[in-house]
Amino acid sequence: MENKNASPDSGGTGAEVAAATVTSLPAPKEKLKKGNREVLTDLYVSENVQNEPTKYKYKVFVRLNAKDKHFKRISFEHCIFDACYMNNCVFDTCDFTGCKFIGSNFHQTAFTGCTFDYATFERCQIDDDILRSEAPHQENLRMRFARSLRMNYQQIGDAKAVNRAISLELQATSMYLLKSWSSQESYYQKKFGGLKRASQFVKWTDFWILDFIWGNGESILKLLRTIIIILIAVTLYDTARNGNLLHVDDILSAFKNAPGEFLGITSPRNFSPGVSDSLVTARLVSFALLTAMLVKRFGRR
Template sequence: MMDENQPSENANVEATTPGTAAGILRRTPREALLQGNREVITDLYVSKMVENEPKDYAFKVYLRLNAKKQTLRNVSFQHSVFDACYFNNCFFDSCDFTGCRFIGCNLHLSAFSGCKFEYAVFERCQIDDDILEREAPREENLKMRFARSLRMNFQQIGDAKAVNRAISQELKATLSYLKKSWSSSETYYRDKYPGWKKVPQFIKWLEFRTLDVIWGNGENTLKLLRAILVVHLLIAVYDTSQFGNPWDLKAYLGSLAVSPGVFFGISSPHPYPIWFSSIIAATRLVGFAFLTAILVKRFGRR
């Protein structure tokens, strides 16, 4: 008879429901979790040019790695972590940074040419914003995430000009991605959005495109001013067609001259219908809201 105080053979195994992921993980931790191949390299510096290294520098964690005026050509840093590293005036040529993570790094005056940055993430890094266009991935979805990561990075270091540039690249990539998601015959989009799934993507693209035309999705004041000018032209056309001579060009110019007063609600040269005045009032309020949002976002980045 077994002693009541004697530990059971399975005492070190928690009672979990058989078949669940948690149960498998707790029952066989040594089988489920294996030691990885990621090596931690701390407080070293690059003493000479490095080139043609397809695997020796990949899957590493670089802590406080330093380099100054060095060239690294055709080197694979895949899925590596760069933490508090310092690269001053270095040149990276055809290097592979796929899946890399840059944390608190200083890449002052460093340049990149023909490098791969798919799935790369940047946090609190000092880096020139020319990387946005020169080294962005070709695929729209990867380009969108690349620009978004750099936008968040530039926001963290307070570089307002670079933030605006990153947002511009992100919006372009997003617009292209949404359009291809419903119209492209490429294998990636055809497999990801088959059949009826193209319909929601078309609606998203149409909404995104409409807002881009109206106010550049919150990033273009000139587009908003252009939209307001179009509203003035529509007011002039309606006023002339209803209360003037549609065949007289001077009538259109006269209506256009009084359209600002109609738009801002200052004057009403003719007894407009309620529905027309309501549309103008709603458009005016939305326009002011868009303008306020743009100004707040612009000054908020300073």
């Protein structure tokens, strides 16, 4: 009997044709493939290492040990240092781009001319001179580098290093915000184009005002400067209200009264209600800022 399902051209049955069609489809590509990262556990460095641009990339070093060793021109790009102990070593012109340091101890280890772009630190013992000598040049990378080290020093309870990291972070943040709306560099032009520049200007203005008033909570000297400016303003207003700005004696007399009026010890002489209220507000805000600063300082210890 003739098979009605057979193709006149292929000479096979319909099932055979369907099977041939299925087997001819390309196999789906695997989305996840095994990378080239290698885990090295419980090793120690027996001699100095230098001039290795590729051999130590993309490694996971677990409990790596080294003492009194010199590493020069080594690329550790995107490596992970987990629970490593590097005692009195020197890393000279090494590349730590994208590295992650976890629970490692770099006791008396020095870094000179190294690259730490996108590097992060967690619970590591590392000298804070790395903040001065090895911070990235780009403001955004410098800011994140200092922030990561600040959190690291907070985890190990190193209050002095925390303060230094915060100082570097604030400097980098200030420059980054300034360039984000004013710089003509291609990076800032692409990242903050159009109306984003107006938003960045507002952020920079807010940051600059707080930095001028009290150093964003990190400078007692700047807060004292702000209080002195307030006292000068009170002196000038008092002199204009109750004396003559052209007479030095009137200015000196008003300046002597200004601290008492600012602290609320003496009542202001013939001040308008608005100025009196502003003076009380300035006094309360100044005390609040000073208290917050002291709490932050002693809270890190």
